[in-house]
Amino acid sequence: MGENVDAHLLEQLKKLQAKYNVMGQDLSSYLDGLLYSDYLTYWDYIHLDTLLSLQSTETSFPDEKVFILYHQITELYFRMVLLELEQISTRPNIDATFFVERVNRIIRYFQNLVSSFEIMVVGMEKEQFLKFRMALLPASGFQSAQYRLIEIASTDMINLVSVESRDDLQHADLSNLLEKLYWRSGATELASGKKTLTLQQFEAKYMGTFFEAGTKYKSKNLLQIFKNHFSDSERRDEIVERLRLYDNLANIQWRFAHLKSAGHYLQKNQREIKATGGTNWQKYLPSRIQKVMFFPELWSAQEHAEWGKGVLASVGSH
Numbered sequence: 001m002g003e004n005v006d007a008h009l010l011e012q013l014k015k016l017q018a019k020y021n022v023m024g025q026d027l028s029s030y031l032d033g034l035l036y037s038d039y040l041t042y043w044d045y046i047h048l049d050t051l052l053s054l055q056s057t058e059t060s061f062p063d064e065k066v067f068i069l070y071h072q073i074t075e076l077y078f079r080m081v082l083l084e085l086e087q088i089s090t091r092p093n094i095d096a097t098f099f100v101e102r103v104n105r106i107i108r109y110f111q112n113l114v115s116s117f118e119i120m121v122v123g124m125e126k127e128q129f130l131k132f133r134m135a136l137l138p139a140s141g142f143q144s145a146q147y148r149l150i151e152i153a154s155t156d157m158i159n160l161v162s163v164e165s166r167d168d169l170q171h172a173d174l175s176n177l178l179e180k181l182y183w184r185s186g187a188t189e190l191a192s193g194k195k196t197l198t199l200q201q202f203e204a205k206y207m208g209t210f211f212e213a214g215t216k217y218k219s220k221n222l223l224q225i226f227k228n229h230f231s232d233s234e235r236r237d238e239i240v241e242r243l244r245l246y247d248n249l250a251n252i253q254w255r256f257a258h259l260k261s262a263g264h265y266l267q268k269n270q271r272e273i274k275a276t277g278g279t280n281w282q283k284y285l286p287s288r289i290q291k292v293m294f295f296p297e298l299w300s301a302q303e304h305a306e307w308g309k310g311v312l313a314s315v316g317s318h
């Protein structure tokens with residue numbers, strides 16, 4: 001070891017000692033710990049064994065593993081999206097460069113999700129899928145809490161209310177808005193007011209979480225951050241273009257890729273196979289009906305009217 005390295009090491013030791021002193025800790029004991037501890041391995045660092053132990057199936061159809069793995073992969077991407085949204089919302093004095101870079105990350109995550117959804121459309125044997133899905137009742141991706149949190153962190157709650165109630169609830173408080181969320185209406189039988197079991201269980205577990213998130217993101221969701229910091233920015237056009245792309249990816253392209261998988265497996269000679277979550281999925285899932293947009297003010301009246309229509313033609317084409 002050359003002298004330079006020693007001097008550098010000494011410097012590091014001094015800094016470490018100062019750091020540990022602040023907390024009243026004895027550096028020497030920690031160095032002993034370092035001496036006895038093992039080197040970190042890749043498999044421990046990313047908890048690989050745990051990760052690979054999380055695909056427990058309900059049946060012995062091999063393609064059920066594909067189904068579980070792809071859901072897990074999607075949830076990990078959702079987690080990445082949420083980490084970016086969290087950073088944007090909590091960044092002090094946020095500037096345009098930071099904002100654009102983080103939105104670009106979210107865009108990349110969604111692009112991957114959209115292009116990989118084919119795995120769910122053509123990547124499983126239909127015969128296997130139609131059998132193992134019966135063992136999952138009444139579970140449904142509908143119950144993805146992270147998906148709902150992405151929505152809440154991206155826009156104002158009014159934009160997540162079912163489209164018929166949006167005009168009436170413009171000035172409603174959070175509790176009233178939450179009552180009318182589009183997905184709650186979508187999983188409730190209109191005539192009887194009866195909620196699907198899938199919805200009942202989801203609400204029981206997560207409505208508290210969604211209320212907290214709604215409070216936390218009320219003035220700090222992506223739309224609000226844009227309006228408060230960048231609507232007059234000199235980079236406005238570029239930012240608007242990025243936000244529109246995110247909206248398009250999340251609310252048209254991802255939803256369409258997903259709808260295609262429902263069409264592929266659940267549509268049989270004009271007959272509809274019941275969804276595991278019990279919604280009338282053909283009427284509930286299409287973007288042109290839900291009309292969920294994170295940034296409605298960034299789309300023209302014509303674009304509102306045509307929301308999700310461009311992708312309609314090829315539904316169920318597989």
Ligand code: HEM
Nearest residue numbers: 074120140141142144147183261262275276277278279281
């Ligand atoms: C073969 C693959 C799939 C089929 C056939 C399918 C089918 C469905 C259906 C029919 C619904 C409507 C709710 C219900 O009644 O169950 C739904 C909702 C949903 N699914 Fe899937 N799904 C598939 C894969 C996935 C994957 C991989 C994810 C990723 C997490 C996912 C996430 C969701 C979400 C977030 C909703 C709620 C959408 C909304 O509220 O607009 N699905 N799915």
